[in-house]
Amino acid sequence: MSESPILEIRGLSCSLGERVVLREISLDAAPGETIVLLGRSGSGKTTLLKTVNGLIAPTAGEILFEGRPEREWDAIQLRRRMGYVIQDAGLFPHWTVGANVGLVPRLEGWAPERIAARVDELLAAVGLPPGEFRGRYPRELSGGQKQRVGIARALAADPPLLLFDEPFAALDPITRQELQQLFLELRRTVGKTALFVTHDIREAMLLASRIALLHDGALELLATPREFLNAGTGEARAFLAGLTETWRQDG
């Protein structure tokens, strides 16, 4: 690896009560890389994402963000350097789109004109004409538009790492496809490191630089999409069976 990784996860374990949710996970994310965390419900992928964001404390192991152990970071500062996109966007319903997108820059004390310029730039980047959308409220948006705003909000303060927690899972298939294309386009133009949680093997294949396959809290496989196709582990085959099944149906 030529550049030092943005994120290094070292032997990370996590228990919630009696239940072991993560078992000794080790994983690096290089700059510009999209790592897709793939797994069934309850495989620990969302927990892993929340641990990276400091929302859940690990029971063993450590995470290094920008080369520095996360426990040495101030949790608030750490989170402001990670964009976070969740399934139902989690936009603040009492704020306009512009205020939602400008949240982290405002928390970071940017000047109002700079925030306004940044908001317009990002709305344009996610395909929402700023003049039309910046003054709207979240209730005036479709599901896909909300998620575009969610992505713009995550990008706002130009964080080195983006976290996506099944952001497109609740969208209809066509909107999902459009947002996946937007994601790929933004990766070309913005080039951020990303962790992306999904249970959808097709989405993983499409978006991943590497796929991290989680099964029962353990990292079963870490592979590029091409390598994943030939992987022989049990859980990988289970996911691939679903993939070939859809191909067969497509003819």
Add this chain to the structure above:
Amino acid sequence: MDNALASEVLSLSLEHLEMVIITIAIAAALALPAGVLLARRKGARRWAVGFANIAQTIPSLALFGFLVPLPLIGGIGKRTAIIALCLYALLPILRNTLLGILGVDPAVRESAVAMGMTERQILWEVELPLAAPAIVAGLRLATVATIGTATIAAAIGGGGLGVFIFRGISMVDTPTVLAGALPAAVMAIAADEGLEWIERKLSPA
């Protein structure tokens, strides 16, 4: 209506209103922060809401009676009346503050934390604004109820429009009862409408 009666209606109405405003101010000053704190503490919540519930079930005339012989907080007069009225006003304000904060969409709270907002910022910029309509609804319930219950304050020398009502009852004179009851009803309706208007203004949709 002769002039003497009109001026007495006016002065007792003002006295009544003053009692209500002081009561709601004190009850809100206690119940709003308590609601915010209890939204974070599940264990304490049961006890506090339980206490407020019980306070509300005591018949109001009895509560005024209980307070009179107590040292420090008791006695005859306006202060005792306001203490009793506060006990009734606490519950609706407390409960609605709690429900308002607990009713904030968990996804909204979660994303606020994940975006790096501090607890204080989440409270002031997200939870309280979103809970505001529910909180105002609680203030409205408390205010309307207090306007009615405050008429009983006259029984322990607290003054207000209840003076007419008790006088009218003892003289078996309906017009005198109405001289107290009608202004109280008008006041309650006005408070209800006014606070409901604020509540609507604060609602996002």
